[in-house]
Amino acid sequence: MSDAPLRMGFAGANAERGWARDAHFPALSALPGLAIHAVSARTQEIADGAAEAFGAAKAYADSLEMARDPEVDVVAVTVKVPEHRAIVLAALEAGKHVYCEWPLAVDLAETEELAAAARRAGTHVAIGLQGGNAVAVRHASKLVREGAIGRPLTLRVVSSTAGWGAIAPPHYAYLQDRRNGATLATIAGGHTVAMVEAVVGAYEEVSARNSILRGRVEIAGTGEIVERTCADHMLIHGRHVGGCVSSVEITAGENTPLRFELRGTEGTLEIRGHHPGGYQCGDLTVVTSPASEPQPVSSLVGLEGAAINVGQLHADFAGDILNGTRTVPDFEVAVRLTRLLDAIETASAEGRSIPLADYQREAS
Incomplete structure (x- = not known):
C-alpha cells in the first residue's frame, strides 16, 4: 500500500461560494491521506481563484479535461446535477475513482446509466449520502x-x-x-x-x-x-x-x-x-x-457544520480505495x-x- 496521498480533482470549485467550499475543502484539511491536486470551474478565472484558495496545483476551465488528467486519482463531482453525467462518464472512462454528490443524476435512466458505467470501469465510486453514512x-x-x-x-x-x-x-x-x-x-x-x-x-x-x-x-x-x-x-x-x-x-x-x-x-x-x-x-x-x-467519537477532530459528515464519507471512501473494501454508499x-x-x-x-x-x- 502506497503512503502517497490520493490526488483529488474537484469539479465545481469556487472560492466565493458553493458546497465544495463549505463542506469538501474544510473536510480535506483533516484527512492527510487525500490531497487537492486539481480544480475546475465554469471559467478559468474562477478555477484559478479556487486553486489559489485551496492549494491545488492545477486549475481547469474544462471539467472533462480535468477528469482525464493522468495525475488525478479521484474525481469529486460537486457541480449542478444536470452536469453530473458528462463528468462522471469521462472520469470512469479514464479509470478514475469517483465521488459524486447526491442526487447522482437528473432521473432514473441517467442514474442507471452511470451505475452501469461504474460496474464496467471497476473503480471505486461513492455517492454523497453523507447523512446516512454519518x-x-x-x-x-x-x-x-x-x-x-x-x-x-x-x-x-x-x-x-x-x-x-x-x-x-x-x-x-x-x-x-x-x-x-x-x-x-x-x-x-x-x-x-x-x-x-x-x-x-x-x-x-x-x-x-x-x-x-x-x-x-x-x-x-x-x-x-x-x-x-x-x-x-x-x-x-x-x-x-x-x-x-x-x-x-x-x-x-x-x-x-x-x-x-x-x-x-x-x-x-x-x-x-x-x-x-x-x-x-x-x-x-x-x-x-x-x-x-x-x-x-469521530476520528476527524476540529470539523464543524457541513464538513463533519462529508469528511467522514471522504475518509471511509479513501479507506475503501486503499484497502480494496467497498463500504460506502455507491x-x-x-x-x-x-x-x-x-x-x-x-x-x-x-x-x-x-x-x-x-x-x-x-x-x-
Whole structure:
C-alpha cells in the first residue's frame, strides 16, 4: 500500500461560494491521506481563484479535461446535477475513482446509466449520502440491529431545510425546476429516507402526499419571480421490512431541529441534529431510553457544520480505495434510492399505496 496521498480533482470549485467550499475543502484539511491536486470551474478565472484558495496545483476551465488528467486519482463531482453525467462518464472512462454528490443524476435512466458505467470501469465510486453514512446514523443502525430497544414498532421523523422557501438566492433558482433533478424530494427527501432505511430497514410499501405550497418564488435581489414545479412539502407513510411503520414529513423554508423518534418494544431511540441546510449537514447525536453502548467519537477532530459528515464519507471512501473494501454508499445505492423516490412520487400522484417489491420489478 502506497503512503502517497490520493490526488483529488474537484469539479465545481469556487472560492466565493458553493458546497465544495463549505463542506469538501474544510473536510480535506483533516484527512492527510487525500490531497487537492486539481480544480475546475465554469471559467478559468474562477478555477484559478479556487486553486489559489485551496492549494491545488492545477486549475481547469474544462471539467472533462480535468477528469482525464493522468495525475488525478479521484474525481469529486460537486457541480449542478444536470452536469453530473458528462463528468462522471469521462472520469470512469479514464479509470478514475469517483465521488459524486447526491442526487447522482437528473432521473432514473441517467442514474442507471452511470451505475452501469461504474460496474464496467471497476473503480471505486461513492455517492454523497453523507447523512446516512454519518457516525451517529451507523451507530443507531447498529443499536437497532443488536436489539438495544427491542423490536422497532413506530418511527416519526420531521426533517427540515431552509431551502425551497418563499425566496431563493440566484444560484439556487435552478432548484425550483423539477427537470433539473435537484429538488426538495431528491435532496432533503433522499437524504432523509436514506437515514430512515439505514436505521429501520428497507421500505416494503409507501404512500405519500407531495405538495407545492408556494408555486411562485422570488429570486433574491433581482425582482424576478419563477414558477416552482417541484414539491416543497412531503408526507411519507411507510411499512418496513420487519414490520416497523414510519411517518416522515419533509418541510421546506424552515430552520428547525431534526425530529427522529423510534419506539421499540423495549425503549426508544432518537437521533438529534440541527442545521439549516438539513440534518445531513451537521453533527448528529444518538440518545436511547435504555442504557446502551455509547456513540463512537469521530476520528476527524476540529470539523464543524457541513464538513463533519462529508469528511467522514471522504475518509471511509479513501479507506475503501486503499484497502480494496467497498463500504460506502455507491452508485447501486443511488439507483435503489432513486427508484424509491420515484415510487413515492407515483404514490402521491396516484393516491395509492405502492408495494416496493412490485415497483422495483416494474422499474427494472
